[in-house]
Amino acid sequence: MGSLLTVLLCLVAAYTIIVPSVNDAHTKRSVERAETVIAPKVFILSMFGSERDIWADIPEFDLYAQNVTVPGFSPLFPDAHCTKDGSICELVTGEAEINAAATMMSLLHSPMFDLRQTYFLIAGVAGASPKLATTGSVTFARFAVQVTLQYEIDGREIPSNLPTGYFPQGVKPPDLFVFPPVLYGTEVFEVNDNLRQLAYEFAKTATLNDTVAAQTYRANYGNVSEFAPGASPPSVVLCDTATSDTFWSGTLLAEAFENTTTLFTNGTGVYCSAQQEDNATLEVLVRGAISGLVDFSRVIIMRTVSNFDRPFSGQTAVESRFANHGGFASALLNIHLAGVKVIQGILNEWESVFEDGVRPDNYIGDVFGSLGGQPSFGPGSIFNDQQALTARSLRKRGVNIGQ
Numbered sequence: 283m284g285s286l287l288t289v290l291l292c293l294v295a296a297y298t299i300i301v302p303s304v305n306d307a308h309t310k311r312s313v314e315r316a317e318t319v320i321a322p323k324v325f326i327l328s329m330f331g332s333e334r335d336i337w338a339d340i341p342e343f344d345l346y347a348q349n350v351t352v353p354g355f356s357p358l359f360p361d362a363h364c365t366k367d368g369s370i371c372e373l374v375t376g377e378a379e380i381n382a383a384a385t386m387m388s389l390l391h392s393p394m395f396d397l398r399q400t401y402f403l404i405a406g407v408a409g410a411s412p413k414l415a416t417t418g419s420v421t422f423a424r425f426a427v428q429v430t431l432q433y434e435i436d437g438r439e440i441p442s443n444l445p446t447g448y449f450p451q452g453v454k455p456p457d458l459f460v461f462p463p464v465l466y467g468t469e470v471f472e473v474n475d476n477l478r479q480l481a482y483e484f485a486k487t488a489t490l491n492d493t494v495a496a497q498t499y500r501a502n503y504g505n506v507s508e509f510a511p512g513a514s515p516p517s518v519v520l521c522d523t524a525t526s527d528t529f530w531s532g533t534l535l536a537e538a539f540e541n542t543t544t545l546f547t548n549g550t551g552v553y554c555s556a557q558q559e560d561n562a563t564l565e566v567l568v569r570g571a572i573s574g575l576v577d578f579s580r581v582i583i584m585r586t587v588s589n590f591d592r593p594f595s596g597q598t599a600v601e602s603r604f605a606n607h608g609g610f611a612s613a614l615l616n617i618h619l620a621g622v623k624v625i626q627g628i629l630n631e632w633e634s635v636f637e638d639g640v641r642p643d644n645y646i647g648d649v650f651g652s653l654g655g656q657p658s659f660g661p662g663s664i665f666n667d668q669q670a671l672t673a674r675s676l677r678k679r680g681v682n683i684g685q
C-alpha cells in the first residue's frame with residue numbers, strides 16, 4: 283500500500299496538464315461541452331473482461347480511481363477506467379472487429395478525452411504459431427493483417443491443385459495468390475517500428491509468468507524442429523499479427539495465413555499471432571489521425587499468447603481446438619507483467635522522449651497511404667503521397683460536405 287501511494291504521488295508530480303490548443307471547430311465545440319478533459323499519456327486497450335481485470339489490484343497504479351462512462355462504448359463495458367491524475371486509462375472494446383471499431387470510434391469522438399499525445403497499448407491475448415512463440419510469450423507487431431478479408435470457398439470444395447480455400451479479393455485464375463487487386467483499405471496496417479523496438483526493450487525487463495499446465499502442454503511440440511519456439515519457455519518476441527472475426531485453428535489455415543501475411547506485407551511481415559480486433563482498432567486510429575484526434579505513430583500492438591494456432595504432431599485440428607492449452611492464466615498475467623514495464627517506460631521518460639513522440643523511420647498507416655507517404659506494400663498511395671484530406675481542409679476548399 284505504501285509503495286502504491288508513492289507511485290501514485292510520483293505520477294501526480296510528474297504529470298503536467300496538457301492544455302488542449304484546440305484549432306478544429308468540431309473538437310472545440312466538443313471540448314467545451316465536457317466539464318473535465320482527460321489527456322492520458324497511455325491508453326490500455328483490452329478486448330474482454332479478463333484482460334481488464336488483470337489490471338485491477340496491481341501495486342503500480344489504480345485504474346479504478348476514475349470511471350468515465352463513454353457514450354457509444356459496449357453496453358457490457360460502458361466505462362473507461364483511469365488513474366486519479368488521468369495519466370493512464372483503460373477501456374474494453376468488446377470482442378471481434380465490429381465491437382473494436384465501434385468502441386474505438388466512440389472514444390476518439392468523446393469530448394471527455396484529449397488523445398492527441400496518447401500512446402495506445404493494445405494489450406490482449408492471442409493464438410500463436412509454435413514456429414515463433416509459445417503460451418505466455420509476449421509479442422509486439424509491426425504489421426496487422428486482416429487475413430480473412432478474402433474470397434473463401436469451403437475446404438471440402440478446394441480443388442486438389444490448390445493449397446487453400448482463401449484467395450485475395452479481386453484475383454482471377456490462374457493468378458490466385460497475388461496482392462489483392464480489390465482493396466477495402468483495412469487489409470494491412472503498419473505501426474511505428476522504432477516505438478515497437480522501445481516497447482520490446484521495456485518488456486524484456488519483465489520476469490514473465492509460466493505455469494506447469496502451460497509447460498506440460500507445450501512439451502508436445504518438442505519433437506518437431508520447426509516448433510522449437512513453441513516448446514521453449516515464454517519470451518518477448520517481435521512478430522506480426524493477423525486479424526479475423528473467425529477464431530480459426532489448424533495447420534492448413536495457419537499456413538494459408540502465414541502466406542497471406544507475407545503476400546499482403548510484400549514479404550516483410552512475419553505472422554505469429556492471431557486475434558479478432560486489431561485491424562478494426564487500427565482503422566479507427568488511422569481515421570482519427572486523419573482528423574487530428576490521435577497520433578498514429580503512438581500505437582503499440584502487444585499480444586500475449588494464450589493458445590497455439592495449430593496442433594502438435596499426432597494431434598488433429600479439432601483436438602487442438604478443443605484442448606486446454608494451459609496458457610490462458612500466464613497470458614493474462616503477462617499482459618500486466620510486460621505491459622506495466624512498457625507503461626512505466628513511457629511515463630518515466632515522458633519529458634525526455636515520449637511527450638514529443640518517437641519518430642518512425644518506417645512507413646506507418648494503411649494500404650491506401652491515408653496518412654501520407656508510400657506504403658511498403660501494395661499498389662502505392664492513392665493520395666499522391668499526401669495525407670488524405672480532413673473534413674476541415676475540404677471545407678476550407680469550399681467543398682460542401684455537410685456538418
Ligand SMILES: *[C@@H]1O[C@H](CO)[C@@H](O)[C@H](O)[C@H]1NC(C)=O
Nearest residue numbers: 345346347348349350361363
Ligand atoms: C470504478 O469502478 C470499479 C468497478 O467497476 C469500482 O470498484 C470502483 O470503486 C469505481 N471507482 C470509483 C471512483 O467510483
Ligand SMILES: *[C@@H]1O[C@H](CO)[C@@H](O)[C@H](O)[C@H]1NC(C)=O
Nearest residue numbers: 425426427428468469470471
Ligand atoms: C491489419 O493491420 C495490419 C497492421 O497492423 C496490417 O499490416 C494489415 O494489412 C491489416 N489488414 C487488413 C486486412 O487491413
Ligand SMILES: *[C@@H]1O[C@H](CO)[C@@H](O)[C@H](O)[C@H]1NC(C)=O
Nearest residue numbers: 489490491492493611612615
Ligand atoms: C505464475 O503465476 C501463478 C499464479 O499466480 C503462480 O502460481 C506461479 O508461481 C507463477 N509462476 C511464475 C514462474 O512466476
Ligand SMILES: *[C@@H]1O[C@H](CO)[C@@H](O)[C@H](O)[C@H]1NC(C)=O
Nearest residue numbers: 501502503505594595596597
Ligand atoms: C510427437 O509427440 C506427440 C505427443 O506429444 C506424438 O503424438 C507424436 O506422434 C510425436 N510425433 C513425432 C513425429 O514423433
Ligand SMILES: *[C@@H]1O[C@H](CO)[C@@H](O)[C@H](O)[C@H]1NC(C)=O
Nearest residue numbers: 445446534535537538539541
Ligand atoms: C503457402 O505458400 C507456399 C509457398 O508458396 C506453398 O507451397 C504452400 O502450399 C502454401 N500453403 C497454403 C496452405 O496456402
Ligand SMILES: *[C@@H]1O[C@H](CO)[C@@H](O)[C@H](O)[C@H]1NC(C)=O
Nearest residue numbers: 548549657658659660661662
Ligand atoms: C515489394 O518488394 C519488392 C521486392 O523487394 C520491391 O521491388 C517493391 O518495390 C516492393 N513494393 C513496394 C510497394 O514497396
